[in-house]
Amino acid sequence: MKDLPYAEPYKTKMVEYMRPSTIEERKQWIKEADYNLFNLSSDKVFIDLLTDSGTGAMSDKQWAEMMVGDESYAGSQSYLKLRDTVRRITGFQYFLPTHQGRAAENVLFSVLVNDGDIVPGNSHFDTTKGHIEFRKASVVDCTIDEAFNTTVFHPFKGNVNIEKLENSLKLNAGKVPFVIVTITCNSAGGQPVSMENIRAVSEVCKRRHIPLLIDAARFAENAYFIKMREDGYGDKSIKEIVKEFFSYTDGMTMSAKKDGLVNMGGFIALNNEEVYKKASVFSIMFEGFKTYGGLNGRDMGALAVGLDEATEFDYLHSRIGQVAYLGELLV
Structure with a gap:
């Protein structure tokens, strides 16, 4: 018998009733939806495994x-709380809230991406690729080959192939506004990226004076895999690991609906003041004033708490352990 996963480190204070259905009902509903599960209404789905993006419950502290959210248009205390939390966890000094991750891409790429540019990375997420191509630029997938071979085990299948990256930068010299690394690599099976690989990508970028950005939707999960799988990190806390890998980069976009543990939200974090100021203009155009960015004050407060809770080992160990347990049973 397989070992049971680590127990959930929380108590359940609230439940939501779901009506069980019969197989006959489900067959009829699927037929009426033209066999497209996206056409089903949520009350007809008893177990919903579509996505973790914004679909989970929040904690009592959230x-x-x-x-107590501060809904002031400018200078919201909830904004300041979130800004300070992002600074403490990531180390980035400049921060812009957005209503979700693709909005963060839209704002930041409006500054950085131009017609004819080339953006290398590891299996760009679909909205990332979409925002780049919308601006008449292109992406280059530099993910390692092992990522696409389901018959072999590799602890960090989200890694960037450094040789592919260097060749791409050499071939497209002068056309690369930044390199982006997605952690975990959602479009390649949600696979993690090692600290060694992030460091190596950073070194390549610094030699060529090219910024390195992180698509950080599942940054806490990636830190967990580094702790569990990479030599030298077993005794480090999740927050220490997070702080280290962000230190090798120049900025990040974030869909907070994943490792922010909220139902809606995102942000941009940077160390470059000039880029921040330019992005602020687009934030005002597309999202709202730079101290709310399309979010309610209460949502920013909940996100500030969520970022801290998502970077706790016990939470990650329980959630990822449950997924591993199910996966092993299916195998």
């Missing part, structure tokens, strides 16, 4: 923030 709900407490919902009650």
